[in-house]
Amino acid sequence: MTKPASILPVSSADVDAAARVLAPFAVRTPLLSSPALDRRVGSRVFLKPEMLQRTGSFKFRGAFNKLSSIPEADRGGGVVAFSSGNHAQGVAAAAQILNMQATIVMPADAPLSKRERTKAYGAEVVLYDRDREDREAIARDIAAKRGATLVPPYDDPLVIAGQGTVGREIAEDMAALGVSPDIVVAPASGGGLVAGVATAIKARFSKAMVMSAEPEAFDDHARSLRAGKRENHRAEGRTICDALMASIPGEITFAINSRLLAGGVVASDAEVGTAVGFAFRELKLVAEPGGAVGLAALLAGHIVTDNKNVVVVLSGGNTDAEMFTRLISSS
Amino acid sequence: MTKPASILPVSSADVDAAARVLAPFAVRTPLLSSPALDRRVGSRVFLKPEMLQRTGSFKFRGAFNKLSSIPEADRGGGVVAFSSGNHAQGVAAAAQILNMQATIVMPADAPLSKRERTKAYGAEVVLYDRDREDREAIARDIAAKRGATLVPPYDDPLVIAGQGTVGREIAEDMAALGVSPDIVVAPASGGGLVAGVATAIKARFSKAMVMSAEPEAFDDHARSLRAGKRENHRAEGRTICDALMASIPGEITFAINSRLLAGGVVASDAEVGTAVGFAFRELKLVAEPGGAVGLAALLAGHIVTDNKNVVVVLSGGNTDAEMFTRLISSS
Numbered sequence: 001m002t003k004p005a006s007i008l009p010v011s012s013a014d015v016d017a018a019a020r021v022l023a024p025f026a027v028r029t030p031l032l033s034s035p036a037l038d039r040r041v042g043s044r045v046f047l048k049p050e051m052l053q054r055t056g057s058f059k060f061r062g063a064f065n066k067l068s069s070i071p072e073a074d075r076g077g078g079v080v081a082f083s084s085g086n087h088a089q090g091v092a093a094a095a096q097i098l099n100m101q102a103t104i105v106m107p108a109d110a111p112l113s114k115r116e117r118t119k120a121y122g123a124e125v126v127l128y129d130r131d132r133e134d135r136e137a138i139a140r141d142i143a144a145k146r147g148a149t150l151v152p153p154y155d156d157p158l159v160i161a162g163q164g165t166v167g168r169e170i171a172e173d174m175a176a177l178g179v180s181p182d183i184v185v186a187p188a189s190g191g192g193l194v195a196g197v198a199t200a201i202k203a204r205f206s207k208a209m210v211m212s213a214e215p216e217a218f219d220d221h222a223r224s225l226r227a228g229k230r231e232n233h234r235a236e237g238r239t240i241c242d243a244l245m246a247s248i249p250g251e252i253t254f255a256i257n258s259r260l261l262a263g264g265v266v267a268s269d270a271e272v273g274t275a276v277g278f279a280f281r282e283l284k285l286v287a288e289p290g291g292a293v294g295l296a297a298l299l300a301g302h303i304v305t306d307n308k309n310v311v312v313v314l315s316g317g318n319t320d321a322e323m324f325t326r327l328i329s330s331s
Numbered sequence: 332m333t334k335p336a337s338i339l340p341v342s343s344a345d346v347d348a349a350a351r352v353l354a355p356f357a358v359r360t361p362l363l364s365s366p367a368l369d370r371r372v373g374s375r376v377f378l379k380p381e382m383l384q385r386t387g388s389f390k391f392r393g394a395f396n397k398l399s400s401i402p403e404a405d406r407g408g409g410v411v412a413f414s415s416g417n418h419a420q421g422v423a424a425a426a427q428i429l430n431m432q433a434t435i436v437m438p439a440d441a442p443l444s445k446r447e448r449t450k451a452y453g454a455e456v457v458l459y460d461r462d463r464e465d466r467e468a469i470a471r472d473i474a475a476k477r478g479a480t481l482v483p484p485y486d487d488p489l490v491i492a493g494q495g496t497v498g499r500e501i502a503e504d505m506a507a508l509g510v511s512p513d514i515v516v517a518p519a520s521g522g523g524l525v526a527g528v529a530t531a532i533k534a535r536f537s538k539a540m541v542m543s544a545e546p547e548a549f550d551d552h553a554r555s556l557r558a559g560k561r562e563n564h565r566a567e568g569r570t571i572c573d574a575l576m577a578s579i580p581g582e583i584t585f586a587i588n589s590r591l592l593a594g595g596v597v598a599s600d601a602e603v604g605t606a607v608g609f610a611f612r613e614l615k616l617v618a619e620p621g622g623a624v625g626l627a628a629l630l631a632g633h634i635v636t637d638n639k640n641v642v643v644v645l646s647g648g649n650t651d652a653e654m655f656t657r658l659i660s661s662s
Contacts, residue, residue, distance in 0.1 A: 030361035035385050051615035056364050113612070280655075281444070284382035284617040284648035315617035323613075325656040 008259060009252050010157050012203035012278065015164035015196065017310035018065040022165055025097060026061055029166075031173040031311075036282040041298055043305040044179070048170050049285055050106050051317025055117070057243070057291065058166050058193055058315050059083075059153075065162030067094045075100050077147030082106070082135040085114030086243050086316050087153040091125050094123035098286040103148065105139045111242060111320045154192030155250035164196025170311055171204040175211030181208045182308035185294035187315045188221045189246040191201065191253030197313065198260035209262035211303070213294035215239035215269065220248050221266030238268045240323070243316060245292030256287055256323050267296035274300055279314070286324065291316035339590060340583050341488050343534035346495035346527065349396040353496055356428060357392055358384050360497075361534030362504040362642075367613040372629060374632065374636040375423050375510070380616055382648025385580035386448070387523055389497050389646050390414075390421030390484075390624065396493030397482050398425045406431050408478030412609030413466040416445030417647050418484040418618070419456050423452035434479065436470045442573060442651045443606065473569040485523030486581035495506060495527025501528035501642055505565070512539045513639035516596065516625040518646045519543035519552045520577040529591035540593035542634070544625035546570035546600065551579050551587065553595030561585050571600045571654070596634055605657040606630055610645070 078101030095102035102123040107130040121140040129150035200208040210219040217237025381389040409432030426433035433454040438461040529541040543552040548568025606627035
């Protein structure tokens with residue numbers, strides 16, 4: 001780091017403030033260990049299972065922190081968000097708690113379970129064609145017409161600070177165990193989660209290496225971190241990680257990640273499938289593909305971990321029975 | 332209670348001692364909460380997810396406590412156990428840690444995953460026909476020939492004390508939250524888990540109602556608790572809860588359970604399937620059928636919980652992909 005972290009868009013004090021806002025509503029997820037996993041990778045591994053979070057992913061944290069910041073006078077117009085699924089549920093659940101109307105713009109090919117669950121939180125769902133339509137334009141149009149507040153999925157300091165509470169809890173629990181994390185890996189799409197996690201982890205454990213994990217076909221963080229500037233992912237790829245399909249890191253998230261991250265790792269869809277199967281068989285956790293990409297990189301040997309203390313964020317578990325069945329049966 | 336608990340075969344001090352023995356080896360499983368579950372049942376529910384325990388079920392606790400008590404001089408003969416699967420893995424894993432040879436007598440129709448995993452811990456597996464052969468006789472025969480120590484699945488004070496650490500951790504975590512458990516439900520086959528849990532819970536929260544949960548077709552605890560004496564289950568039943576097929580409560584476990592339990596609840600296989608599906612979709616946990624029977628009774632409305640603090644032990648997650656797929660697809 002050439003400049004102090006205090007000049008970054010999000011500080012650890014912002015994460016502390018988010019933790020206070022979230023305390024009565026978010027699940028404080030545990031830090032888990034698995035002797036089977038430790039034996040398999042030859043390191044001490046700690047898992048942060050955000051599938052156990054309200055709505056089944058970490059996204060509730062950032063969404064709730066953001067919505068809580070909206071002044072009472074502006075809440076009548078409701079909120080609008082675009083999301084492939086987990087942010088949708090996070091915003092919908094946060095809006096329900098805060099008695100606000102939520103409208104979610106979702107791709108028509110998002111997993112059915114994510115669409116249904118978003119509606120179950122009382123949100124209105126507007127579908128769009130991922131290949132032909134601009135979801136941001138649709139969302140902005142709705143925001144303008146209804147006077148709704150747009151809730152960005154990642155490129156927002158309050159959203160990032162909310163996701164940072166994942167890292168804050170990891171840091172607290174590791175400190176309580178008397179163990180320093182050497183490596184912390186978190187999935188990245190727009191980069192909000194890993195930016196928040198890095199902010200909180202580096203504040204307490206300055207030597208920890210924080211890394212983003214992505215699907216091979218959506219490797220924009222890995223590429224951007226190597227290049228030192230925001231770059232698109234390699235090609236028009238497809239991946240089973242429906243939660244991790246952002247094509248380029250966020251501006252605000254990358255301002256943080258380019259300063260705090262040690263690099264990015266990737267995993268193939270096959271490796272992700274293996275990780276989802278491993279989580280089923282050995283960890284007894286339901287991970288969605290995108291939520292397991294860090295574990296996938298670890299199991300595939302893409303992270304050099306020998307005798308290190310490794311923390312892996314499992315970011316979500318919202319997957320259809322059909323997809324889950326396919327992955328646990330074939331892996 | 333007509334007599335003080337101190338005359339029972341297992342005391343809370345025995346559970347404390349087991350906790351010290353287990354501390355370096357067992358996973359201290361968290362106490363989880365789920366806003367979706369609370370909303371569904373209209374109570375505050377706490378889950379003790381023992382599928383996150385080493386070997387995927389609580390059985391490691393009792394097995395390790397028992398094996399640790401075997402004098403060094405007697406360890407050379409190894410251990411032998413009969414089990415439908417989870418006790419098998421618990422004994423095998425405990426023996427592996429303690430460098431003892433384990434032989435496990437398993438029914439030929441036990442889930443493949445349980446057999447394979449038992450072998451993976453280095454144990455020798457001997458199969459028997461559940462309908463035609465006497466597993467206890469086979470195990471005793473092996474014990475006599477090899478000088479091995481027989482490790483009973485439940486009817487043993489050290490095994491019960493080990494399982495009791497589940498209740499001890501629940502009590503600790505509830506106390507830390509400042510919440511008193513009103514109802515605690517744990518699955519019962521031979522009754523070792525619920526006996527240990529009751530011992531630990533009642534020592535700290537004397538007013539808590541501890542209850543056994545069983546499959547409808549193997550309701551021997553519910554019947555025995557009503558009758559005040561050990562009774563067989565209703566009929567030659569079948570159940571998807573392969574872990575809960577003991578036909579009568581243990582003698583030692585019933586001496587405890589008849590004194591400490593408030594009663595027993597049952598759930599049908601269909602209700603168990605619904606619970607496994609709920610755990611997949613809403614809790615993101617992999618529960619095996621037997622592990623979910625308490626949750627099944629709760630979701631089916633068989634436990635009166637209005638505004639009470641309810642703790643449900645999810646006792647294991649060792650299920651084949653095939654069975655799991657069937658349950659999450661149909662529920």
